[in-house]
Amino acid sequence: MIANGEFNFIARHFRPLAGEGSLDLRDDAALIPARPGFELVVSTDTIVENVHFLSDDPAETVSRKLLRVNLSDCAAMGATPFGYFMNVCRPPDRDDRWFESFAAGLAEDQQLFGIHLLGGDTTGIKGPLVLGVTILAWAVAGKAIRRTTAKPGDNVWVTGTIGDAALGLLARRGELPDPDGFLGSRYQLPQPRLGVATAPIVHAGMDISDGLLQDCGHLASESQVNIIIESPLIPLSKQVKAAGADYWPLCLTGGDDYELLLTAPPQNADALRQQAAAAGTDITRIGRVTAGTGEVQLLDANGEAIELAQRGWQHF
Amino acid sequence: MIANGEFNFIARHFRPLAGEGSLDLRDDAALIPARPGFELVVSTDTIVENVHFLSDDPAETVSRKLLRVNLSDCAAMGATPFGYFMNVCRPPDRDDRWFESFAAGLAEDQQLFGIHLLGGDTTGIKGPLVLGVTILAWAVAGKAIRRTTAKPGDNVWVTGTIGDAALGLLARRGELPDPDGFLGSRYQLPQPRLGVATAPIVHAGMDISDGLLQDCGHLASESQVNIIIESPLIPLSKQVKAAGADYWPLCLTGGDDYELLLTAPPQNADALRQQAAAAGTDITRIGRVTAGTGEVQLLDANGEAIELAQRGWQHF
Incomplete structure (x- = not known):
């Protein structure tokens, strides 16, 4: 046409x-x-x-x-x-x-x-x-990274920092200060983390586009495992930290991160860190994979389970 | 997402x-x-x-x-x-x-x-x-049909009938009678002509989506040849014929035909007809390819060049 x-x-x-x-x-x-x-x-x-x-x-x-x-x-x-x-x-x-x-x-x-x-x-x-x-x-051939292959015993990793884009959207709407423009730029210009997820270092992975917790749920469900996230380990930018703790739940459920959520066996931690460094991104261990049927647990600093009101966002 | x-x-x-x-x-x-x-x-x-x-x-x-x-x-x-x-x-x-x-x-x-x-x-x-x-x-590999490979001496062919969908849109808008629903159905449900265009029987081709004359222009231009169309040869459905000659210019310039426009050397005519029959469609010779630089000429029944006011339609 x-x-x-x-x-x-x-x-x-x-x-x-x-x-x-x-x-x-x-x-x-x-x-x-x-x-x-x-x-x-x-x-x-x-x-x-x-x-x-x-x-x-x-x-x-x-x-x-x-x-x-x-x-x-x-x-x-x-x-x-x-x-x-x-x-x-x-x-x-x-x-x-x-x-x-x-x-x-x-x-x-x-x-x-x-x-x-x-x-x-x-x-x-x-x-x-x-x-x-x-x-x-x-x-x-045969080396693509899937969502279906996370294994109990794997660590759970994320690249970059989480929640910048969710707060960036608020900033772009004038609902949150963004003195250095960092948050807004993270909403406008995601950083695709090419070269980090490679087999056999990584077992499973996906990109985080609909909120960390919801996407952990997808990964857990597709792999038929449970995922336990230790919230104090989740990497937050200094700008997100400065916005204050009231905003952090939104950071875990808001969309548009475009960071990678990966699982890898503990013995591959160094190799994964090197791969991430070579690709120009930080990578942070935020939890672990356990046997299960697709549940996600979020733990506070005391190891107690916490519940967030909303997980991710809906397209309609 | x-x-x-x-x-x-x-x-x-x-x-x-x-x-x-x-x-x-x-x-x-x-x-x-x-x-x-x-x-x-x-x-x-x-x-x-x-x-x-x-x-x-x-x-x-x-x-x-x-x-x-x-x-x-x-x-x-x-x-x-x-x-x-x-x-x-x-x-x-x-x-x-x-x-x-x-x-x-x-x-x-x-x-x-x-x-x-x-x-x-x-x-x-x-x-x-x-x-x-x-x-x-x-x-x-190497057998895909392109728009760039029409050769002087080729005949020009079209599958099916031309202009049904253009009049079908008028019918769907209530601007033209469509007693048997044929025209409207041709607008709503194109018939992809799979299996007709194969190398080496066919030299060049494209589908007609923006009007026969405009698409002839694209084929001529991409192949750097001229195309001469004999308008009496253009296949019209009985429903288009019944609509009357006032509507025929629109049939040559209106969009949404999704018939094939093909060129093939004269000696492949029978093979092409058999291929079309096997694919369940009529195919009609409507003109020829000559040496040139991308012009399209439309001839009337006397072989005189005719000019249409509008060629095809614009998306914006």
């Missing part, structure tokens, strides 16, 4: 971003050669104006967030991304200049992460801006 | 549609094993309420159209589809019952076309229903 207006729009903004396999965005589809010994990892995420980003977020961070939420899925699978498809539903109020900045953001992250545009489509919409990416990555 | 409400929604409606590689829709991504000797063909199209379908179109035809516009791209590439990713942006007014019918339509076409769901995401939207599919198909 390509019309002339769309053709020109694509040629101006997106053709410069296209690479191998895209057929220069001129055909009905992209062509990806087989890569024997590897599995193709494919993930897709759509972001919607005023659901996943704010109307006045800068175009560059909107496009980079769009890529990064998908890159984060590749990171979670232990896969190396190489290209992506993009779907743009463009409302009349987003002009060409906005898309110039949008494409500049894509170009910057393409270079940073070694990926290129493979294809996509654009269409008009009378409604919010809707942006989708389907990302393609390679994993060594 | 998966929350509990979304989890249940996916489990209810979409998990039954998932197949090999989908990891049961439970992980961060899908895993597609390599298939040596084949190239992966990937195409993506988004359809938007009140742009590509009408608000009161039945849910089953909306979902089937969503799949079929993408299947049509596979057909155009000479590729065999096997799976798809789906992105759903769901406004509050689309209830569970609607999505039950939507999923039933997907299930029906999955069986018909031998494909299954590989992954996707769902999110809320305050605006129109937005539905995206990214489809995956296999093409024998």
Whole structure:
């Protein structure tokens, strides 16, 4: 479904971003050669104006967030991304200049992460801006990291710090001070933790997009184990600490972290730390996996179980 | 980005549609094993309420159209589809019952076309229903059909009949009678012409989604040839003929045909006809390819060039 207006729009903004396999965005589809010994990892995420980003977020961070939420899925699978498809539903109020900045953001992250545009489509919409990416990555055959393979005895780890983005959304809405802009930037620009989750160092993993506790629940449930989190171990940024303890429950249930939640046997702790350091991120042990049927327990500093009112957030 | 409400929604409606590689829709991504000797063909199209379908179109035809516009791209590439990713942006007014019918339509076409769901995401939207599919198909390495390889001396062919869907949209809007419902059904339910475009019988091809004349222009331009169409040869359904000659220009420029536009050397005419018959579609020679630089000429019954006011339609 390509019309002339769309053709020109694509040629101006997106053709410069296209690479191998895209057929220069001129055909009905992209062509990806087989890569024997590897599995193709494919993930897709759509972001919607005023659901996943704010109307006045800068175009560059909107496009980079769009890529990064998908890159984060590749990171979670232990896969190396190489290209992506993009779907743009463009409302009349987003002009060409906005898309110039949008494409500049894509170009910057393409270079940073070694990926290129493979294809996509654009269409008009009378409604919010809707942006989708389907990302393609390679994993060594049999080595992709799953959610189903956490083992009792594993430690539970998270990369980076937790809750910055949840408070960043409050800050962006003017509901929380953010003197150095750190919290807001963590909401606008996730850091996909590529290169940290690799087999056999890591047993299981996923990215944290809907809140640490809810995603622990998913991991526990998919692996049919229990997960015990020691809340004092959860890594918080100094900015989250400064916001005060009243905000910390939200940090454990709010979305948009895009950090990795991983499990690994205790003897792999050093290897995992080295891998994380090489990838440029901190990694912190926050708990352990026990035999069970999908429960998550959150312990306070005294080892007593605590209950949070809300776990994660709902899309509808 | 998966929350509990979304989890249940996916489990209810979409998990039954998932197949090999989908990891049961439970992980961060899908895993597609390599298939040596084949190239992966990937195409993506988004359809938007009140742009590509009408608000009161039945849910089953909306979902089937969503799949079929993408299947049509596979057909155009000479590729065999096997799976798809789906992105759903769901406004509050689309209830569970609607999505039950939507999923039933997907299930029906999955069986018909031998494909299954590989992954996707769902999110809320305050605006129109937005539905995206990214489809995956296999093409024998080096045998995918491109838009770039039409050769002077080729004949130009189209499958099926042209313009039914453009008039079908008028009919659906109450602007044209449609006594047997044929035109409306052609708008709501395209017929992807899988199995017709194969190398080396066919030299070049694409699907007709934005109007025959405009898509001829794309093919001519991408192949750097001219295309001459003899308008009396263009296949029209009896319903389009009954609508009267005033409507025929719209048939050549209106969108949503999802028929194939192919070029093939004259000596392959019989082989192409047999291939089309085996695929269950008529195929008609409508013109020829000449040396040139991307022009399209439309001839009348006397061989005189004619000009249409509008070529195709614009997305924005």
